[in-house]
Amino acid sequence: MWQRGRVDASPVEVDLALLGGGGAASLVLAALDRHDVAGLRVAVVDPVRRRGQDRTWAFWGAPGGELDPLLSASWSRVDVVTPAGRRVLPLTPLRYAMLRSAPVYDRAAEAERRLGAVRIGTPAGVLHDDGHRVTVRDPDGRVLLRAGWVLDSRPRPPERPGRTxxxxxxxxxxxxxxxxxxxxxxxxxxxxxxxxxxxxxxxxxxxxxxxxxxxxxxxxxxxxxxxxxxxxxxxxxxxxxxxxxxxxxxxxxxxxxxxxxxDGPFVARPSPRVVRLGIAGGATRPSTGFTFAAMLRQADQIARALAAGRPPVPAPAYPRRHRWLDAVALRALDRGHVGGVEFFTRLFDRNPPERVLRFLDGVTTPLEELAVMRSSPLLPMTAAVLGDTVARLRRDPAPGDVPETGARAADRAGS
Incomplete structure (x- = not known):
């Protein structure tokens, strides 16, 4: 059902509202349908109905997943090339896969139809969460809907500027x-x-x-x-x-x-019944920019929780220790402690491919992470660790930062 907007007299009442209809919301809709979440009143608030090929996601994982029928291509071997030569990495039991946006949007549209979701073609504005329901208004202040839970994938900057x-x-x-x-x-x-x-x-x-x-x-x-x-x-x-x-x-x-x-923090749960998704919810791995795999994991967690009658609150996209490792790696690269080509070359040269890919995806164990850390240049990374520790104690902002008085628009980010 498509609606151009609502007025305060008759707002839509739903159990779950998705703000934004891009990749993160599309994955959630498909997961809700796949897990047969019955009786849920759903609304999608987005001025644009996403169609066609507007982006491409590449990610790794085990073959046989629910996305397999949608893939454009996949590879069990990949090359890493440096000026010194070419290295062929066998990925088994994982594989690298390419997914284009059109089949993702098509599948989400079908899921939306099967769920009987209401689609409101108006941008969402301010949210008011009273702890029991969330009121969603449009940019002019008119009430669009009230929801038990809101999943918000609209782009936004981190809560405060990062040191890098x-x-x-x-x-x-x-x-x-x-x-x-x-x-x-x-x-x-x-x-x-x-x-x-x-x-x-x-x-x-x-x-x-x-x-x-x-x-x-x-x-x-x-x-x-x-x-x-x-x-x-x-x-x-x-x-x-x-x-x-x-x-x-x-x-x-x-x-x-x-x-x-x-390393600036993205707040995944800004109020009791609002959950942020995608980049705004911290799904991007800070040291690489990879986002899709975390969005996919969290969509499945949300759907499983709702199917079991639990709140739709996914686990953090990455463990806290990974966010610290990313902050250190970014600092080392930004301050010139280590060169980017050297950093990534050593990562692939000194670790099995599966370990590297699992690390970049944020799903390694502490023991695997210790092995990855041992493969990095010791003295430069130690300097970065010490610098990051001092900056955290002093709460140093990033170089050139000035206090911000409002949210800055995010660039097109692939989520």
Whole structure:
């Protein structure tokens, strides 16, 4: 049911409201349907009905999951490339997978229909949580609905600025060729032969769907985004490194995004009955910008909780010790204690691939994390640990921070 908005006289009454209809909300809707959460009154509040291919997610996990029918491609081997050479990483029992947005949105729309959800095509504004119900208003202050619980995936900055604030920012070209030029059996996870920024790390990667069609992307982990022309120049250079002639391929689609990499805290539960999802809820791994796997885990936890009659409150996306490790790693990279290429090269060279991927995904055990820490440069990382500890004791802000008086709009972030 589509509604353009409501007035105070007759607000919608629901058990669960999802604010925002992007990837995080789409995964929750599908999980509610999959777990057959019966009798739940659901509303989706979003001015845009998401359709089509507007983003691509890449993630790793075991084959046989509920997303398998939706995948565009998957790989049991990936390459990590440095100026010194190429390393092929066997991922079994895991695999690296590509998921495009269209089937995710289509599945969410079907779940929405099966759940009988109300869709309100108006932006959500201020929320008022009285501990029993949450009142959702539009930006003009009119009441849109009242809900027992609200899951809010709208972008927002961290509660306070982090000591380190970087971004994962990228642009990708979907390239089509008339003859076989890609190896569909192997993806390039990270290729560090790209020119490195003065402060940060860059890499290219290749996700082939077939021998004639692939996503080729340039990514930076650094403090600031680039101009459009700089991304295109970097992509042209990387395509040349791959041995491809741009005159012999066609750019079918362009993807671009910005994801926060910061040790600033994202508050996942700002009030008793409001739960934040996606980047706003801390689903982004600060040291890498990876988000999708955490969103998928939390969607399943929410649906299982509701099916069992429990509050829809997922576990934290990452353990506290991981957030500390990420803060240290970001500090080491930002202050120049260790180079980005060296950091990631040692990570893959000195650990089994499965351990690295599990660590980047935030699901390793403390013993596995100790092994990962031993593979990093000891003295530089020790300096970063000491610096982070002193900064926490002093409550130092990030360099150049000034007090903020309001929320800043987030860039398109892939959640």
């Amino acid at each position: 604030r970087w971004l994962q920012h990228f642009r990708g070209w979907w390239l089509a060729a008339d003859r076989p030029v890609f190896d569909p059996g192997r993806a390039v996870l990270m290729d560090f032969r790209t020119p490195q920024p003065a402060r940060g790390v860059s890499f290219g990667y290749v996700l082939p769907v077939s021998d004639r069609y692939a996503l080729v992307e340039y990514t930076e982990f650094s403090p600031a985004v680039l101009a459009d022309a700089a991304y295109d120049a970097a992509l042209r250079g990387y395509v040349g490194l791959l041995g491809l002639d741009l005159a012999a391929v066609r750019i079918r689609e362009v993807e671009q995004g910005v994801i926060p990499m910061t």
